[in-house]
Amino acid sequence: MNEAPGLQPLYQQVYNLLVRRIVDGVWRPAEALPSEQMLAAELGVSQGTVRKALNAMVTEKLVERRQGKGTFVAQHTQERALFQFFRLRREDGSRVTPESRSCTVKRRKAKSQERQKLDLEEGAKVVEIRRTRLIDEVPTLVETVIVPLALFPDIDEIGALPNTLYSLYQSRYGNSVVEADEQLRADAATREDARRLNIEVGTPILHIDRIAIAIGGRKVEWRISRVTTDKVVYAIDLN
Amino acid sequence: MNEAPGLQPLYQQVYNLLVRRIVDGVWRPAEALPSEQMLAAELGVSQGTVRKALNAMVTEKLVERRQGKGTFVAQHTQERALFQFFRLRREDGSRVTPESRSCTVKRRKAKSQERQKLDLEEGAKVVEIRRTRLIDEVPTLVETVIVPLALFPDIDEIGALPNTLYSLYQSRYGNSVVEADEQLRADAATREDARRLNIEVGTPILHIDRIAIAIGGRKVEWRISRVTTDKVVYAIDLN
DNA sequence: GAGTGGTCTAGACCACGCA
DNA sequence: GCGTGGTCTAGACCACTCT
Incomplete structure (x- = not known):
């Protein structure tokens, strides 16, 4: 029971503890947790308290x-x-399902801006992935993905990267992306955008700058997507 | 108690009933609801059930x-x-706080696209509000707002519209915006954009198309914002 | 001190999935 | 039939607000 108040509600402490275990890999993705009864018995709290913590984890x-x-x-x-x-x-x-093409992967030292975006130390290495992506068979966006090599040790040695990188981040490296901070702006197509997307230089394109955050709060990816929005739009529901 | 199962959990029924009362104005914005005890007694359910409904309303x-x-x-x-x-x-x-300037308000019949966007009948009237908005004293976005006259009977007769229209929608007309569906794309500045924002024709701008939805699911506003994103960006947190 | 929401518990019963 | 989560209840105690 509640020996020391602990300054936090019990269900919060239970929540923190359970999240910690998932982060630490005690229970891996797709694995079952012990039942409410088991957890309650182990932690010495009531089933209702465990339930409250678990339900909070469901909403997240x-x-x-x-x-x-x-x-x-x-x-x-x-x-x-x-x-x-x-x-x-x-x-x-x-919904649309993008395909990838002309994917290039490079390993190199992180530039200063990349270190800042991903909270990396001087000298840290990153892997850069560049892809052109097709929607309904039309080249629609160019993507530059920067990930810390330390978190994804051999990602540059895999032959074919999957279409959805986040599945790979989780299944192969245990980094589950749970949040993404995006900044959008309008920009003009550069010569390279134009070549890759088969449009005129200067065409307005949507520029998306994203930091992906994994469970535990770690920044695991910096991604820039540049999109032609004549056939698709960026749709979001604020509530 | 639970006389007829009702095909829905009790707390769901309580939730629906309480939301209905707010929509109908039984309790107005900023008013206090009866206490959990009172509601539980009135509805013949336990305090815990009322609490579950109320907590769901808190998260929304x-x-x-x-x-x-x-x-x-x-x-x-x-x-x-x-x-x-x-x-x-x-x-x-x-964060930035935009100011408004050169605001024009017109009442007219809804165009076909407007009727479609706002679920209006043939012949319905709308009010169109156009504003240029400044951020840090620089003209940064042009806004076109379309609202059904039926929902906002005299909105075109108010002298000075407030900076945040949604406060007005709620306080004067009882329409509380709780959700907004947005579509973003990149576009080139038109001659009018250029004039209002003091930029070159063809400059890339961010085009935001929004439908605002009030409590109860009613579409209450169609808004198009066209933004120069050299000083500001559209920031969103996906999780 | 009275009234409110917040936490925590204990137990009953239900609906679902599976062997 | 058993174990799981889902619903619902009842009651104790705490923390906060106001008078």
């Missing part, structure tokens, strides 16, 4: 609960990577 | 709860209108 999409089956660590489905963090839609709102 | 920002004081219908503070639905920030992430 850290776990999924299925009646009759159990509580499972959330897995990065293709679905989620694509539709939670990929906001491009056709004008009628329908 | 329909009410606010203050320990020791009570539960209050959420009020559209300047704060919320500005920072929940207005996503422009300086590049360092700091």
Whole structure:
């Protein structure tokens, strides 16, 4: 029970402890957690308190609960990577599935701006991934992805990168992206944009600057996407 | 108690009923709801069930709860209108407060596209508001706002419109905006954009198309904002 | 001190999934 | 039939606000 008040509500402490275990990999993605009863017994609190902590984790999409089956660590489905963090839609709102082409991967030392964006030390190495992506078979966006080599040790040695990198980040490296901070602006197509997207230099394009944050708050990716918005739009629901 | 299962959990039914009362104006913004005890007694359910419904309303920002004081219908503070639905920030992430100038207001019949966007009948009237808005004293965006006259009967007869329209929608007309669907794209500045924003024709600008939705699901506003993103960016947090 | 929401507990019963 | 999470209840105690 509640020996020392601990300055935090019990269910908060339980929440923190359970999140910690997921971050530390005690329970891996798609694995089942112990039942409420088991956790309550282990931690010496009531089932209701465990439930409150677990439900908070559900709303943050850290776990999924299925009646009759159990509580499972959330897995990065293709679905989620694509539709939670990929906001491009056709004008009628329908979802699109981008394909990748002409992917280049380089390992190098982080530039100063990259170190700042990703909280890296002087001399840290990063991997740069550049891709052109097609939507409905039309080249629509160019993407530059910067990830710290320390977090993804051999990512530059994999032959074919998957279409949704976030699934790979989780399954191969244990980094589950749960949040992304984006900044959008309008810009004019550079010569390189124009060449890759088959448009005129100076055409207005949507410039998206994203920092992806993994469970535990670590910045794991800096991504710049430059998009032609004649066929697709960036759709978002504020509430 | 639970006479007929009703096909919905009890707390859901309580939730629906309480939301209905707020929509119908039984309790007005900033008013206090009855205490949990009172509601539980009135509805013949336990306090815990009422609490679950109220907490759901808290997460949707329909009410606010203050320990020791009570539960209050959420009020559209300047704060919320500005920072929940207005996503422009300086590049360092700091908030900006836009001012308005050269505001024009016209009443007219809705065009076909406007009827479609706002679910209006043939012949319905709308009010069109056009404003140029300054950020840090620099003209930064042009805004076109279309609202149904039926929902805002005399909005074209008010002298000076406030900076944050959503506060007015709520306080004067009882329409509380709780959600906004936005579509963003890049576009080139038209001659009129150029004149109003003091930029070159063809400069890339960020085009934001928004439908604002009030409590109860009614579409209450169609707004197009066209923004120069050299000093500010559209910042959003996906999670 | 009275009244409010916030936390925590304990237990009953239900709906679901599976063997 | 058993174990899981989902709903609902009842009651104790705490923290905060106001008078």
